[in-house]
Amino acid sequence: MSVQIGNIDLGDFPLLLAPMEDVSDPPFRYVCKQNGADLMYTEFISSEGLIRDAAKSRQKLDIFEYERPIGIQIFGSDIEHMREATEIATAAGPDLMDINYGCPVKNVACRGAGASLLQDIDKMVAMTSAVVKATHLPVTVKTRLGWDDNTKNVYEVAERLQDVGIQALTIHGRTRAQMYKGVADWTLIHQIRKNPRIKIPIFGNGDIDSPQKAAEWRMQYEVDGMMIGRAAIGYPWIFREVKHYFKTGEMLAPPTIAERVDVCRTHLEKSIAWKGPKTGIFEMRRHYSNYFKGLDHFKEYRMKLVVADTFEQIDEILHRVTEHYSEQMA
Known part of the structure; x- marks a missing residue:
């Protein structure tokens, strides 16, 4: 079964490159694409920066034909500004739009953007709905399990965001409080994937750093695809190695x-x-x-x-x- 986002066909088990600030720029995306990444995203872009026409934000809209399919990821705390930023980003010609509800860093989350919206699901739903209505492109979302261990609310988030029109969801298996520490927990991701109400692709993210782990977690958690982030930094071969292992059960020789x-x-x-x-x-x-x-x-x-x-x-x-x-x- 092929995984579809809108009319984008991603094959039977796509590997996605995570949007990473100061890493996932076009040069880095080029080498990841050459090595087998199926879907990539820009670095996350501030909605405020796009509206103000800030040079740094505008430059992040640069996408190239060889990168397709590619999504532009935006973040922000103001619903109207996110709607406007969606229109600006759509004009840059990506294949899809992605909303960041996962960034845990202080200057994003403490300004009411990124993972902060996990504390206000009603606002997250309203913001997502505004973005969906502002573009003809498929809209996807990246988020986390919840704000902290006491508020792991991504099960509800998945249902409600699907209801307002998102076409795929990537879940990082940590809470905001965990940042990038500890071990990613994919059990909740699995529960969402098994929820009969969920019809959109669910991608798992967090701690995929070897072909063996990718294969094991693919079977165990039954996700539709995986997003790889830190393991690809300086090692874009991770994508081809995972694909080779899926196909043959054997490890590809490391790059010379x-x-x-x-x-x-x-x-x-x-x-x-x-x-x-x-x-x-x-x-x-x-x-x-x-x-x-x-x-x-x-x-x-x-x-x-x-x-x-x-x-x-x-x-x-x-x-x-x-x-x-x-x-x-x-």
Whole structure:
């Protein structure tokens, strides 16, 4: 059975790339798409920023043909502003709109946006309804189990948001109070998936960091697909590895040093093409340690990579990384 969101066909068990602030930009999305991500989202975008025409918010609306299907994710605390932001985002031409009701960070949740709306389901329902009515695109939602252990209300949230027209729901298996600590609990996600009233796809999110776990939780929790976030940072191969394991029951060989360097270089090239050399090179610096995690004595190379300020210099260092570590592993 194919998973559908509106008229978007995502195949039989889609893998989604989570929208992550300062990570899920077009260069990062490119390398994830190349490695098998089925559906991706922009970084979350402030409704206030879109309405004010803030440059940073506007830039996050950039999407490219190769990314499709892609959703634009917005967040905010004011219903009318969310409606206006939906119209602005729809004009950017995504395949779907997504609302963030899951972000736990203080400057979002304590301003009445993101996970904060789990404390006011009536307002969440009204806001969702306004967004659904403001666009011709399918609307999806990402949320958490609840605000804290005493208010795990996502079962009710799922029913009520489906009633006002959302077409898929992603649930992160933690409460807002947990932030990203502890272990994600998918039992409530499973209960929602088994609820006979729920007809929309339910995607699970939280702690999927290996093909074996993805396969085990797919069977155990019976979700329609999975959203992967932190495990893809510096390791976009997670998508192809999970898919290969689903298909064959075998682990795909990990990427070689040459592959790691190639994908890192592609990410850098896309970053420069999108943001210009100065910002593109600067913002890529946070990714090097992730791409080369686990390599002995990599710190020396990382220090060189984060001070290099031209593509040519970085390219030269990456060549040396390939040579040095390929010899070591030969």
